[in-house]
């Protein structure tokens with residue numbers, strides 16, 4: 423079978439596994455806020471979904487996203503997309519020209535690299551994994567990687583998978599570098615709502631920053647596919663001219679997103695309290711198993727990197743051991759061929775019982791992984 427078919431069948435199998443504990447995709451599995459459920463039920467009952475939504479999204483949702491970011495509505499405009507990934511696809515194809523470079527970190531999120539490469543750009547990855555880099559990008563190393571060919575700087579912040587989040591001084595320095603090069607700064611803020619504090623690049627470089635926004639993680643709407651990009655009205659005008667989906671995003675999803683924004687102040691503190699509690703439980707469990715380590719703690723996102731290389735097991739074997747026990751975690755190679763053999767990633771926006779099941783089984787799973795020499799293909 424071709425690789426794509428194997429990959430699709432893999433995710434189909436996972437989705438259709440009853441009771442699977444999803445600790446691998448940073449999705450949010452806490453029960454949905456009743457107001458969000460009600461908005462969706464009303465949408466279905468009224469059958470309003472027979473009509474297309476407005477091409478850039480409902481005006482109220484567009485305003486709500488810009489307001490949630492705290493950006494100036496006169497200077498920033500939102501384009502609602504089918505998840506953050508469509509926003510990234512659009513921006514990478516629009517600006518990743520042949521002969522240009524696309525500069526990002528390793529590790530980071532891999533799909534935008536595929537998009538920019540398909541558009542003709544050359545990918546430049548700056549390694550940030552390791553204590554020698556403090557697991558983060560420094561302005562000096564970004565400066566060294568950027569030149570006049572650079573059209574896009576792509577920063578995942580908080581970083582997936584590391585969970586580091588950049589300071590205001592760092593963001594200022596990064597945007598100064600982008601401005602000097604005339605590059606677009608794609609600031610992927612998919613995980614910003616989990617950070618103790620977060621600085622938007624758009625505050626310092628509004629003219630060429632594209633802020634990527636997702637409802638998949640903080641609100642838990644991954645399967646509903648709704649997100650956005652936020653940029654200057656000029657950039658939105660250009661991107662809205664030929665988007666992949668000019669018939670408007672899913673009406674049901676947008677209703678859920680709007681209801682979520684309305685209850686966000688009540689919803690997020692509790693979500694964050696619970697996911698940080700899960701982080702603490704996993705941190706404590708890993709400390710009891712020789713060879714395991716958590717290099718970034720607490721994570722500013724809803725997941726933790728758990729290093730397993732010094733335990734003498736592969737990430738794939740550990741994932742396979744857990745999968746057989748009904749728990750999905752993610753192997754590091756999903757994020758980075760260079761460093762992926764060192765770690766697994768474990769998501770924390772899950773019911774406490776799931777995190778505790780992961781923790782309770784950790785010693786025995788590490789032992790079981792030692793015997794797994796040929797795990798099946800993982801993606």
Ligand SMILES: Cc1ncc(COP(=O)(O)O)c(C=O)c1O
Nearest residue numbers: 505506507531582612636638649
């Ligand atoms: C950094 C990053 N950006 C974007 C996405 C995709 O988000 P969405 O579900 O909104 O398309 C993900 C999903 O894991 C991600 O990790």
